[in-house]
Amino acid sequence: MVLLRVSLVCLVATAIKAVPNANIKRQVTQLRSSYDFIIAGGGTSGLTVADRLTEAFPDKTVLVVEYGEIEYAPGVFDPPSTVWGGVGGFASFFTLPTLPNPEVNNRTGLVLAGQIVGGSSAVNGQFFDRGSRFDHDAWHELATAGDPSEEKWDWNGIFPYFKKSVTFTPPPASAVQEHGYTWDISAYGGTTPIYSSFPPFQWGDHQLLRDAWKELGVNDPVECNGGDKDGLCWIPVSSHPVTFRRSHSGLGHYAAVNTTRSNYDLVVKHQVVRVIYPNNNPKNGPPLVEVKSLIDGQLSNITSTGEVILSAGALHTPTILQRSGIGPDNFLNSADIPIIKSLPGVGSNFQDHSGPEVAWNYTTPLNVYPLPSEMSNPSFVTSATSSFNSIPATGPYTLSMSNSAIFLSLPSTTPNYHLIANKILSQLFSPETFLPSSLHSFPAIIQGYKHQLSVLASLYSNPHLPTLEVPFATGTSARAINLHPLSRGTVRLNLTNHLSLPVLDYRVGSNPVDFDVYIAHLEYVRKLINTTTLQALGAVEIAPGVERTDLKEAVKDSLIFSFMHPCCTAAMMPERFGGVVGTDLKVHGVEGVRVVDISVLPILPSSHTSATAYAIGEKAADIIIKEWRGGKGRGKGKGKGKGKSRRM
Ligand SMILES: Cc1cc2nc3c(=O)[nH]c(=O)nc-3n(C[C@H](O)[C@H](O)[C@H](O)COP(=O)(O)OP(=O)(O)OC[C@H]3O[C@@H](n4cnc5c(N)ncnc54)[C@H](O)[C@@H]3O)c2cc1C
Ligand SMILES: *[C@@H]1O[C@H](CO)[C@@H](O)[C@H](O)[C@H]1NC(C)=O
Ligand SMILES: *[C@@H]1O[C@H](CO)[C@@H](O)[C@H](O)[C@H]1NC(C)=O
Ligand SMILES: *[C@@H]1O[C@H](CO)[C@@H](O)[C@H](O)[C@H]1NC(C)=O
Ligand SMILES: *[C@@H]1O[C@H](CO)[C@@H](O)[C@H](O)[C@H]1NC(C)=O
Ligand SMILES: *[C@@H]1O[C@H](CO)[C@@H](O)[C@H](O)[C@H]1NC(C)=O
Ligand SMILES: *[C@@H]1O[C@H](CO)[C@@H](O)[C@H](O)[C@H]1NC(C)=O
Numbered sequence: 001m002v003l004l005r006v007s008l009v010c011l012v013a014t015a016i017k018a019v020p021n022a023n024i025k026r027q028v029t030q031l032r033s034s035y036d037f038i039i040a041g042g043g044t045s046g047l048t049v050a051d052r053l054t055e056a057f058p059d060k061t062v063l064v065v066e067y068g069e070i071e072y073a074p075g076v077f078d079p080p081s082t083v084w085g086g087v088g089g090f091a092s093f094f095t096l097p098t099l100p101n102p103e104v105n106n107r108t109g110l111v112l113a114g115q116i117v118g119g120s121s122a123v124n125g126q127f128f129d130r131g132s133r134f135d136h137d138a139w140h141e142l143a144t145a146g147d148p149s150e151e152k153w154d155w156n157g158i159f160p161y162f163k164k165s166v167t168f169t170p171p172p173a174s175a176v177q178e179h180g181y182t183w184d185i186s187a188y189g190g191t192t193p194i195y196s197s198f199p200p201f202q203w204g205d206h207q208l209l210r211d212a213w214k215e216l217g218v219n220d221p222v223e224c225n226g227g228d229k230d231g232l233c234w235i236p237v238s239s240h241p242v243t244f245r246r247s248h249s250g251l252g253h254y255a256a257v258n259t260t261r262s263n264y265d266l267v268v269k270h271q272v273v274r275v276i277y278p279n280n281n282p283k284n285g286p287p288l289v290e291v292k293s294l295i296d297g298q299l300s301n302i303t304s305t306g307e308v309i310l311s312a313g314a315l316h317t318p319t320i321l322q323r324s325g326i327g328p329d330n331f332l333n334s335a336d337i338p339i340i341k342s343l344p345g346v347g348s349n350f351q352d353h354s355g356p357e358v359a360w361n362y363t364t365p366l367n368v369y370p371l372p373s374e375m376s377n378p379s380f381v382t383s384a385t386s387s388f389n390s391i392p393a394t395g396p397y398t399l400s401m402s403n404s405a406i407f408l409s410l411p412s413t414t415p416n417y418h419l420i421a422n423k424i425l426s427q428l429f430s431p432e433t434f435l436p437s438s439l440h441s442f443p444a445i446i447q448g449y450k451h452q453l454s455v456l457a458s459l460y461s462n463p464h465l466p467t468l469e470v471p472f473a474t475g476t477s478a479r480a481i482n483l484h485p486l487s488r489g490t491v492r493l494n495l496t497n498h499l500s501l502p503v504l505d506y507r508v509g510s511n512p513v514d515f516d517v518y519i520a521h522l523e524y525v526r527k528l529i530n531t532t533t534l535q536a537l538g539a540v541e542i543a544p545g546v547e548r549t550d551l552k553e554a555v556k557d558s559l560i561f562s563f564m565h566p567c568c569t570a571a572m573m574p575e576r577f578g579g580v581v582g583t584d585l586k587v588h589g590v591e592g593v594r595v596v597d598i599s600v601l602p603i604l605p606s607s608h609t610s611a612t613a614y615a616i617g618e619k620a621a622d623i624i625i626k627e628w629r630g631g632k633g634r635g636k637g638k639g640k641g642k643g644k645s646r647r648m
Helices: 002-017 044-056 133-144 155-164 173-179 206-215 249-255 317-323 329-334 372-376 378-389 417-429 443-461 513-530 551-558 610-629
Strands: 034-040 062-065 093-097 110-114 231-234 264-267 270-276 288-293 299-310 357-362 404-409 466-472 477-479 490-492 503-505 539-543 593-595
Touching (some): 034 044, 044 264, 133 155, 133 443, 155 610, 206 404, 270 299, 270 317, 299 317, 299 610, 357 513, 372 378, 417 513, 466 513, 513 539, 513 551
Parallel strands (some): 034 062, 034 299, 062 264, 299 593
Antiparallel strands (some): 231 404, 288 299, 357 539, 404 466, 490 503
């Protein structure tokens, strides 16, 4: 016991010695007495905003409060130590179990989220794609519901921010020749130090899979990040184009600028507990920010004179709001939290990408090289590591997970798509049937869900809006990802311990039409096995298995609840539609608080979510900068003077 303690102390001491520079703040006593902007969460969106605000306003101070650590050692999160199952330097994930899901035989799932400076961009799979123009047009329609709006979140309104958010470098001619990469440079053009590129490596069976998809009739567009996303897509990875080291917001929006921005402070190992309004008056903003040190447990209040920006991600932003008394009133009552603002959408409207598996086996050995099975061969791994450490980097570690996927609309996958669309339309008569009973008392939530269902019914009929994604790199299994689920879950704080991990109720399949969609997608993906390309190798279906007739049960057996794209828990929709923020990202009905992260999406896009999180950060920063430059500043723009002209 004593020995153990001693060695623990040594470990801690070593860890602290490893800190290269004392500028990273670890205690509230190291902070200024107040800040113009306080950002809760140093993740993908949060650090993007922090970078832009400190750049635009040298005279205004910005504090980022981050729960996790900062990456000290270069390479801790590079592929060799994460994607292939190695252990990073220290805990850098939140690992969250989900509640048992009744519609899926009470199975539970597991969700990860980044807990590190850089957030999920520092730990993710580096697949760096954008949604379809139709996703964003739908987002704007849901966000405004016909109301006039200064800010446009449709495709034309967000595309410039997608471009601005990343520096894309085309691959060298050798990689183009070897793999056939295509891109359209007009989808890019940014110069910020967040990088994307195409890897110089693909596995030996990759071309085989491409050929099989093409045999099924899937077209292969030149570019999928320019708004038109339909077919077999080459996806950039979020890596530096020469070193192929991971690019993430901690590097590009903090480490790249922090030495020249004396107005940019970052405190790590602190949890934002809640925001506190003086006299519990939500018009008295900006509120104080209560933080808890994860080093010594101390609580402190930090003063913001400008505004508070919540960027803790889709799983944690809603719990900060709930702890602050901003959320569904019936839930806040049960949690014994005084109500500051009843806002039932907080932590509701929870969505993620999910999907069942199709798997096959080849009865003829593949005569292609290399296959990932080589990663269990020590000499292959040694050579892969040295290729990765060369400049320019090459070899399997540059691929991260994958940079290919098919994206197909429902009409492209099933002739019966209109039956599914009609089923959705028939739900408009009683949308509440599919929502948690705890939300039935909120007409705004029901209205908002009804609006979503009608928009989704038209997306499901659109021949160019993907509903199915199948990412691939190699191998003999494929996931049929449902890009636009109709089911809605909840994120709520834990009633026994408000500061512990949030409670996730995925409610996968609670809207039964999702099963029709999973099955349509599954039946489509199975056809891959029957292509002459794969049949030439004697491909045999293993999952769900040709003999398996009850596909709904097969879906339930293999469904993955989360592709780590939780979203939509502080949705941008009008308050009368159950929304949490407006198109200016301000939380409805309270002063001085915005949400800037992936929580603000009303519905999931046809993409993984990191590029969208960066674009949200870029657009949010522009909105905030414009407002403070224009002198509108505080809250809803009707500031009462207090602090208004301060340092402007
Ligand atoms: C394992 C994994 C794989 C993924 N793979 C891909 C992929 O391949 N491609 C892709 O595009 N997307 C992927 N994603 C999703 C994508 O990375 C995220 O959607 C996106 O980065 C979210 O950005 P965000 O700003 O909303 O939140 P985050 O980037 O998660 O940032 C939230 C930050 O807030 C901090 N925080 C949380 N609570 C508090 C609190 N109370 N106080 C202070 N700080 C707090 C967290 O530590 C974190 O740093 C993946 C995600 C994960 C977890
Ligand atoms: C799921 O759990 C609930 C509550 O324990 C139970 O009533 C139900 O029968 C279970 N369903 C299945 C399919 O096991
Ligand atoms: C900038 O960030 C790096 C970590 O990426 C850190 O080592 C350094 O101390 C920081 N510098 C300043 C001035 O904050
Ligand atoms: C934070 O502010 C609240 C409200 O004024 C107060 O009740 C609380 O004691 C303060 N916390 C600390 C640590 O000062
Ligand atoms: C798949 O094929 C391999 C090699 O031919 C064989 O060893 C394995 O048993 C097969 N698996 C199944 C589930 O058929
Ligand atoms: C809530 O927190 C308590 C105490 O930390 C824990 O035992 C419990 O499992 C949590 N509940 C849920 C639903 O996660
Ligand atoms: C695949 O081909 C077999 C044999 O021709 C057939 O029975 C099966 O229905 C086909 N499956 C699919 C998904 O097309």
